[in-house]
Amino acid sequence: MTYRFDTAAIHAGSPIDPTHGAVVAPIVQTTTFAQYELGGEPPYCYSRSGNPTRRALEEALAALEGAAHGLAFASGLAAAQAVLLTLRSGARVVASQDLYGGCHRLFTKVFSRFGVQFDLVDTTDTEIVRRALDTPAQWLWLETPSNPLLRVTDIEACAEIARRRGVRTLVDNTFATPILQRPLDLGADLVLHSTTKYIGGHCDVIGGGLVTNDESLFAELKFLQNAAGAVPGPQDCFLLLRGIRTIGLRVRKHVESAALLAERIDSLPGVQRVIYPGRRDHPQHAIAARQFPGFGAVISFELEGGRDAAGALVRRLRLWTLAESLGGIRSLLCHPATMTHASLSAQERATVGISDGLLRLSVGLEDPEDLWEDLEQALRPARAVAAAGAAKRTRATDSEVRR
Numbered sequence: 564m565t566y567r568f569d570t571a572a573i574h575a576g577s578p579i580d581p582t583h584g585a586v587v588a589p590i591v592q593t594t595t596f597a598q599y600e601l602g603g604e605p606p607y608c609y610s611r612s613g614n615p616t617r618r619a620l621e622e623a624l625a626a627l628e629g630a631a632h633g634l635a636f637a638s639g640l641a642a643a644q645a646v647l648l649t650l651r652s653g654a655r656v657v658a659s660q661d662l663y664g665g666c667h668r669l670f671t672k673v674f675s676r677f678g679v680q681f682d683l684v685d686t687t688d689t690e691i692v693r694r695a696l697d698t699p700a701q702w703l704w705l706e707t708p709s710n711p712l713l714r715v716t717d718i719e720a721c722a723e724i725a726r727r728r729g730v731r732t733l734v735d736n737t738f739a740t741p742i743l744q745r746p747l748d749l750g751a752d753l754v755l756h757s758t759t760k761y762i763g764g765h766c767d768v769i770g771g772g773l774v775t776n777d778e779s780l781f782a783e784l785k786f787l788q789n790a791a792g793a794v795p796g797p798q799d800c801f802l803l804l805r806g807i808r809t810i811g812l813r814v815r816k817h818v819e820s821a822a823l824l825a826e827r828i829d830s831l832p833g834v835q836r837v838i839y840p841g842r843r844d845h846p847q848h849a850i851a852a853r854q855f856p857g858f859g860a861v862i863s864f865e866l867e868g869g870r871d872a873a874g875a876l877v878r879r880l881r882l883w884t885l886a887e888s889l890g891g892i893r894s895l896l897c898h899p900a901t902m903t904h905a906s907l908s909a910q911e912r913a914t915v916g917i918s919d920g921l922l923r924l925s926v927g928l929e930d931p932e933d934l935w936e937d938l939e940q941a942l943r944p945a946r947a948v949a950a951a952g953a954a955k956r957t958r959a960t961d962s963e964v965r966r
């Protein structure tokens with residue numbers, strides 16, 4: 564029987580524990596499992612290969628995406644690494660241009676050394692995707708909405724183009740969450756999550772996941788999960804499961820507050836541009852409305868006055884915390900140029916469109932009116948500072964913005 568989202572989120576991977584009747588999947592903190600005969604095939608033999616708490620998490624991850632199989636990893640990047648380990652030297656990956664900075668680094672600074680070629684293209688234009696896939700490739704790697712510019716790619720159209728050419732499609736669904744966007748239903752072969760974000764949801768655990776309906780792909784990735792070994796421990800799996808139980812409630816509230824802030828932010832002084840897929844002025848608003856109803860809880864905006872103005876805002880905020888990451892209970896703000904996307908060169912950032920005045924908000928679960936008032940009080944004087952900065956144009960300040 565398949566349940567609706569909120570029911571699955573609470574019950575998946577958590578049948579009543581047969582040993583003691585516990586209603587929560589126990590933390591099975593053990594390295595190894597006793598075997599009772601030679602050559603038997605016990606369900607668990609060593610916790611890198613498999614662990615009951617991890618298994619519970621993997622079942623829950625699959626259930627969230629309405630899929631047959633889930634695999635849990637030590638981080639989102641460990642999950643990405645497992646996918647890239649399916650490749651051989653000479654392979655080619657076509658990927659979205661404004662990719663999560665860590666994936667970009669993994670592609671261009673690690674796997675490129677092993678002879679894998681990465682072509683980063685504007686996947687919001689399906690014609691560009693079609694052309695890119697006219698040259699043989701193994702994976703089409705989509706991130707939608709993208710980070711930090713929240714560009715939306717038409718998953719269904721791109722996955723269809725890829726499928727006809729025998730190319731597998733991966734969607735990084737971290738920003739969208741499984742409640743708002745279901746890539747497998749749209750033709751993707753594999754979904755990647757940094758479970759560190761909305762799935763864990765409480766800013767307290769790093770994790771990653773892969774979800775698929777494809778049996779042979781699952782078998783290959785499961786082999787690599789064990790062979791390369793980037794698995795999460797049982798305590799982390801427990802925390803992620805605990806997060807999953809409330810994901811429906813949390814994401815709905817995140818989205819409600821984000822919609823409210825996205826409507827208001829451009830009324831603040833110094834805000835040049837607000838980027839949010841739920842706004843009618845977002846270039847892919849129509850696709851977002853179809854593919855990604857709810858529009859997520861990340862908002863980016865550009866401040867007049869560049870880095871000085873961004874630094875001044877950060878200094879004045881009281882409730883919003885300057886920090887990497889997103890998708891948790893606590894509202895965070897990030898300056899991509901010096902933080903998440905600092906591993907890109909200035910040239911690469913310019914190509915993608917990440918300016919020094921760009922800020923990214925992850926709207927948390929606080930009362931949205933408090934979040935709004937904090938932005939308001941912080942932005943009013945920010946403008947004066949930006950003007951002063953533009954006049955002087957000499958100092959490089961903003962010590963708080965440094966990592």
Ligand SMILES: *Cc1c(COP(=O)(O)O)cnc(C)c1O
Nearest residue numbers: 638639640663735737757759770
């Ligand atoms: C955070 C993130 C990752 C990487 O996940 P980690 O858990 O930090 O390793 C990958 N993709 C996206 C979109 C992310 O936000």
